[in-house]
Structures are given as structure tokens and as C-alpha cells.
Amino acid sequence: xxxxxxxxxILPFAATTLAADAQRPNFLIIYADxxxxxxxxxxxxxxxxxxxxxxxxxxxxxxxxxxxxxxVCSPSRAALLTGRYPDLVGVPGVIRTKxxxxxxxxxxGVPTLADELKKVGYHTAxxxxxxxxxxxxxxxxxxxxxxxxxFLGDMMDSYTTHRREGHNYMRFNDKExxxxxxxxxxxxxxxxxxxxxxxxxxxxPFFLYLAFNAPHFPIEPPQAYLDKVKQAxxxxxxxxxxxxxxxxxxxxxxxxxxxxxxxxxxxxxTVVYFGSDNGGSLPHAQNNDPxxxxxxxxxxxxxxxxxxxxxxxxIEPGQTSDYEGLNFxxxxxxxxxxxxxxxxxxxxxxxxxxLEGESMPAGPRDxxxxxxxxGMRYGGKSYQAIVRDGWKLMQNDPYLPLELYxxxxxxxxxxxxxxxxxxxxxxxxxxxxxxxxAAGSVLWQASHQ
Numbered sequence: 374x375x376x377x378x379x380x381x382x383i384l385p386f387a388a389t390t391l392a393a394d395a396q397r398p399n400f401l402i403i404y405a406d407x408x409x410x411x412x413x414x415x416x417x418x419x420x421x422x423x424x425x426x427x428x429x430x431x432x433x434x435x436x437x438x439x440x441x442x443x444x445v446c447s448p449s450r451a452a453l454l455t456g457r458y459p460d461l462v463g464v465p466g467v468i469r470t471k472x473x474x475x476x477x478x479x480x481x482g483v484p485t486l487a488d489e490l491k492k493v494g495y496h497t498a499x500x501x502x503x504x505x506x507x508x509x510x511x512x513x514x515x516x517x518x519x520x521x522x523x524f525l526g527d528m529m530d531s532y533t534t535h536r537r538e539g540h541n542y543m544r545f546n547d548k549e550x551x552x553x554x555x556x557x558x559x560x561x562x563x564x565x566x567x568x569x570x571x572x573x574x575x576x577x578p579f580f581l582y583l584a585f586n587a588p589h590f591p592i593e594p595p596q597a598y599l600d601k602v603k604q605a606x607x608x609x610x611x612x613x614x615x616x617x618x619x620x621x622x623x624x625x626x627x628x629x630x631x632x633x634x635x636x637x638x639x640x641x642x643t644v645v646y647f648g649s650d651n652g653g654s655l656p657h658a659q660n661n662d663p664x665x666x667x668x669x670x671x672x673x674x675x676x677x678x679x680x681x682x683x684x685x686x687x688i689e690p691g692q693t694s695d696y697e698g699l700n701f702x703x704x705x706x707x708x709x710x711x712x713x714x715x716x717x718x719x720x721x722x723x724x725x726x727x728l729e730g731e732s733m734p735a736g737p738r739d740x741x742x743x744x745x746x747x748g749m750r751y752g753g754k755s756y757q758a759i760v761r762d763g764w765k766l767m768q769n770d771p772y773l774p775l776e777l778y779x780x781x782x783x784x785x786x787x788x789x790x791x792x793x794x795x796x797x798x799x800x801x802x803x804x805x806x807x808x809x810x811a812a813g814s815v816l817w818q819a820s821h822q
Contacts, residue, residue, distance in 0.1 A: 397494075397578045397710075397711055397712060398578065398642050398643060398644045398684060398687075398710055398711070399571075399578050399579050399580070399581075399639055399642060399643040399644070400490070400495075400578075400579075400580040400581070400643070400644050400646075400707050400710075400711070401580075401581050401583065401630075401634070401643050401644070401645045401646070402453075402581070402582045402583065402584075402646050402648070402703065403429075403583050403585070403627055403630065403645065403646070403647045403648075404450075404453070404501075404582070404583065404584040404585065404647075404648055404649070404650060405585055405587065405588065405623060405647075405648070405649040405650070405679075406446065406502060406584070406585060406586045406587060406588065406589040406649070406650055407588055407589045407590070407649070407650070407651060407652070407653055407654055407657075407659065407668055408588055408620070408623070408649035408653060408659075408678070408679060409649075409652050409653025409659045409660050409661040409667065409674070409678075410652065410653075410660075410661050410662070410664060410674070410677050410678055410679060411653070411660035411661050411662035411663070411664075412588070412616070412620050412653055412659055412660045412661075413426050413427070413620075413679045414426075414427055415427040415430040415431070415435055415679070415681070416435075416437070416679060417660070417662055417663075419660075419662075420606065420609065420613070420617060421617050421620055421621075421660070422621065422624075423620060423621075423623075423624040424624065424628070425624045425625065425627045425628035425631060426624055426627055426647055426679065426681070428628075428631070429627075429631070429645055429647045429681040429682075429683050430647075430679075430681040430683075431690060431691060432683040432685065432690045433645075433681060433682050433683030433684060433688045433690060433692065434681065434682050434683075434688060434692040434693070434694055434727065434728065435680075435681050435692070435693050435694070436680040436681065436682075436693075436694050436695075436696060436698075437693060437694070437695050438677070438694075438695045438696060438697045439648075439677070439678065439680035439696070439697070439698055439699065439700065439702075440673070440676040440677050440678065440697070440698075440699055440700070440740060440742075440760075441648075441649065441650055441651045441652070441675075441676055441677075441678045441699070441700050442458070442459060442699050442700050442701050442742070443459055443650075443651060443742060443743070443744055444651050444652070444668060444669045444670055444671060444675040444676060444742070444744055445466070445467050445650075445651055445668065445669060445744060445746075446467055446504050446527065446589075446650050446651070447459075447464050447466065447467045447468045447477050447504050447505060447527070448460075448464050448465060448466065448467075448477065448743070448744060449650040449651055449700060450464075450503075450504055450505055450584070450650060451463075451464035451477070451479055451505060452464075452699070452700065452701040452720075452721075453486075453648075453650075453700050453701050453703065453704065454485045454486050454487070454505070454516075454582075454704070455483050455484070455485055455486075455701070455704070456486070456701050456704030456705055456715065456716075456719040456720065456721035457483070457701070457718075457719060457720050457721070458720050458741055458743070458808065458811075458812070459477075459743065460743045460745075460755070460812035460815060460817070461720070461811060461812050461815055462479060462480045462483045462815070463477055463478050463479055463480035463815050463816060463817045464477035464478070464479055464505070464817065465477060465743050465744065465745040465755055465812070465817055466744060466745035466746050466755070466817070467527065467746070468504060468505060468506060468507075468527065469527055470507065470526055470527065470537055470538060470540065470542075471538075472819070474747050475819075476745045476746060476747065476753075476817065477745075477817050478506070478511070478816070478817050478818055478819040479505045479506055479511045479516070480815060480816075481510055481511075484517070484716075485516050485517040485518075486517070486580070486582075486704050486707060486708075487499070487516065487517030487518045487519075487580060487582070488516070488517035489517075489708055489713060489715075490517075490580045490707070490708070490711060490713070491517055491519070492713065493711055493712060493713045494577060494578065495577070495578050495579060495580045495711065496519055496520070496571070496574065496577050496578070496579045496580070497517055497518045497519050497520070497579070497580045497582075498518060498519060498520035498521070498522075498567050498579065498580070498581045498582070499513050499518045499520070499521050499522075499523060499581075499582045499583075499584065500521075500522050500523050500560055500563045500564045500567060500581065500582070500583050500584070501523045501524065501560040501563075501564075501582075501583055501584035501585055501586065502523060502524050502526075502584040502585070502586040503521070503523060503524065503525050503526075503584070504525075504526065504527050504584075506525070507525050507526065507542065512525070512547065514546055514547060518582075520546065520567065521544060521545070521546050522544070522545050522546075522563040522566075522567065523543070523544065523560065523563070523584070524542050524543055524544075524556070524586065525542040525543075525544055526540070526542035528586065528589055528590075529556060529586060529591075530591070531591060531593065532555050532556040532557065532586075532587070532591070532593045533554070533555055533556075533593070535551075535552070535556055535559075555593075555595055555622075556586055556587070557585060557586075557587045557622055557623055557626045558626065560583065560584075560585055560586075560626070561626035561627075561629045561630055564581065564583045564630045564633065565629065565630065565633040567581060568581070568630075568633045568634060568637055568639065569633070569637060571637070571639070572637050572638070578711070580707070583630060585623060585626065587619060587620075587622065587623040587626075588616060588619045588620055588623055588653075588659065589654075590654060590657045592612075592615045592616050592619050592657055592658075593619070594615055594618035594619040594621070594622050595618075595622055598618040598619070598621050598622045599614060599615060599618040601618070601621075602614045602617050602618040602621065610658065612657065612658035613658040615658070616657060616658045616659055627647070631645070640685060641685045641686055643684070644682065644683070644684045644707070644710060645682070645683050645684070646680075646681070646682050646703050646707075647679065647680070647681045647682075648678060648679060648680050648681075648700050648703070649678040649679055650678075650700075651668050651675060651676070651678065652664070652666075652667045652668050652670070652673075652674050652675040652676060652677065652678060653667050653668060653674075654667055654668040655667040655668070655674075661673075661674035661675070661677070663784075663785070664676075664677050664784075664785070665785055665786045665787075669744075669769075670769050671742060671756070671757075671758035671765075671767040671768065671769055672767075672769070672786050673780075673784070673786065676742065676758075678700070680700065682703075682706075682724070682728065684728070687728075688728050689730060692730075694727050696724070696727055696733055697738075697740065697760070698722060698724065698738075698740070699721065699740055701720070701721040702721045702722050702723065702724050703721075703724070704719065704721045705719055705721050705722065705723040706723045706724045706725055706728070708723075709723050709725045710725065710728075720741075722738065737761055737762040738761075739759055739760070739761050739804055739808075740759065740760040740761070741757070741758075741759050741805070741808045742757060742758040742759070742767075743755050743756070743757050743758075743808075743809075743812070744756060745817070750770050751770055751771060752771065752772075754771035754772075755771060756768045756769060756770055756771045756773075757805055757808070757809065759801050759804055759805045759808065760780070761800075761801060761804065763779065763780050763781040764777065764778070764779055764780065764797055764801060765777070765778045765780055765786070765801075766798065766801035766802060766805060774791065775791060775798070775802065776789045776791055777789060777790045777791040777794055777797065777798050777801070778790065779794075
């Protein structure tokens, strides 16, 4: 089947005037921030509509059981861009602007997806939120990206002022910029501009990582979007209405970027992956149904996220997959589609068999999660979870006992079996210990590098 697919991929481009290099696909990652599973209408038909995100799913494959690599931002992004568990690359927790409350430092020398794609001739770009370092050696241009137009920091105090605690982290490569407008609109426009520049360089494929910071709080939809939601749902709670409007605005921005691919003739040869870095924030009226809990939690509401992949003419549209993997599986997937060989020591697994209509290799796969955090609840310690063959061992802060769930029988994670299933508990605990040991030699504070 693999050989047949190779023939299928090459034939449609044989009659074009593009150089042979252009036969390889372009890659676009569209990454949302705190977008819950239940806040995408392809996954939940309720009070919200996301037609443009839904179209990515309907044009390709909608994955229903994929999880984020962490319950919060930086570790998920570090894993996505390295194909390795976040604590193995020095990012077990959130990288923040204040060092006394920062819990990660991206390990120098670890190749990113941008690094690997550059090696095989791709132009690499990031637009939007970086959140993996504010200064050298961990700025985007130093970690494999030829082009950066976005925000270095963790979150914005406002989507319209673009500041974080009074600091401006908006950059055009290494130059500080101060654009006007809503950040979601700005990032969509910058992505459009980047895609436009590739029309004069069609002989070189590109990789664009578009990382929106929406719908991360503060929940600030444009007033016109909020007015429209209130008109359609006059009885909707104010907090919920603001979040619904925020997602509608994000979805429109996604639509504009997809339209840019069409306008400039890249849509048919661009693999688009849409995902989210973790589940939605329940205190901000975001929705992760049907899963328990939300952001920061190792229950599946904090981990299960929208995950869709399309490639027109190559991936059969309208498919659904229940494969259980992680966001960072897109790393070796993209490399394989680009004709590159993923490193042998990746924790991520290529999804190419699913994209080809085949089954993934048989056998269980461990899915490991870690988060380190400060404050009274966490005390600078880490807490972990591991999923294996339908079982999950987990905790939600380092001072709580481990909980054990049979996800096949109890997908809503209501019945803790830690005391009754001691053999399974011990098996997963030993597997978790191995993961913790593996990261023991990786430093996560910049002052120690």
C-alpha cells in the first residue's frame, strides 16, 4: 500500500509546471490555545458552531480519541515541536516571563520539526504564539524557523493591547513590533501574508506553524461577535456567550487562512493539521464534553482535544479514527510525508498508516503525561499520568494519591479502582517510574544550562 500511495502522490503533479521539489506537500499546523473538545461542533452538536474547523475534519480525518501532550501550554508545545515527551526536552511545566515562576527551559540541541524539515529543503515559519523561551538560545529563529511573526510570551493581558505585564513580546523575527487590532485577526493576517510570499518560491515547499492564542483567557471576543451570539441565544449565560463568540471569531480566522491556501493555489498540496494544546478552562465557561474536568487536569477533559488532518486528493474525506495517540504524533507523520526519516528515539508515532487507510501497528502503547507547577497546590513538584491499553493511572496534584481508571468500562472516570486492582496499579506505576527516571538527567532551569 505504501508503494501505491507514493505513485498516487506523484502522479497528480506530473503535468504541472512546478519543480520536482513541489511534489512534496506543504505543511500547515493550526494550533488553538485551550480549545476544548466540546467547543468544536464537529465533536459536539450543541450551542456552538465552528464550520471552518469542521471542514478540516470533513475534508479529511477526524480523530476522536487523541490527547494533548500536557494539560497546559508550554509542555504541549515543546512535545509537538520535538516529538518527545516534554520533560525529556526540559519543559515539564509552563515557561513564564518571571523566572521565579517558570518551570521549563527548552533543551539546547534537540531538533525541532522546523529543524528536521529544513534539512530536507523546506522553508519554515511560525506565526503566533511561541511560549518556549523569551531570549537566546530559545527564540524561534534559533530553533529552526526561518521566519517568525508573532508573540514570544505565554499569554496576553489583552488581545487588543498585546502586552504581558507591561512588556511587548510581539516580534517580526528579532525585531519588536507593535501592531494594532485583535491578536486573532493579526495572526490570521500575518499567516495570509506569509502564504502569499510563497507564491514566488513554489519550487520550495513550506512548513507554517500557526499558533493562535485564542481561546485562552482573557475571553475577549470582538463586540460584534458577542452581540450576534446574544441575539441568537438571549438566555445564554454571559460567560458562556463570551466564550462561544470567542470561538466563532477564532473559527472565522481559521477560515481566512484556509481561504488563503485556496487563493494562492496551495490548498491541494498542503497537509493541514488542526489541534489544541490542552482542554478548555472550566472556570472560563469552556466545554470539554463528554469528558471529565478541564485544563490542568489529567482527567480526559484536560487531555482529549480536537485533532483533524486533511490533504485534498490524498486523504479520503469524511473519515473518522478512534486511534488513541498524542498531538506530537504529527511530528514523525510530517517527516515521513516529506520523505525524511524520523529519528529512532522519538516518543511520537507516525500516523501515516491511518492517513493511507491502513491500521496502526498492533500492540499496546504507553501514553505519558507530566506537569510541574508552583504555588501552594503544587509546590514546584510534578504530577503524572499514564495510559496503557484502556487503563489510566493518574493524579492531579503531587500531594494526592494515585487514581486508577478502566477507560473502556468507565470513560467518564468516575470509579477509582486503585484499591481493588492492585496488580494493574503496580504495572502502571512501574511504567510511570521508568518515564520519570528517563527525564531525571534533563535540566529544566535556564541558570543550570
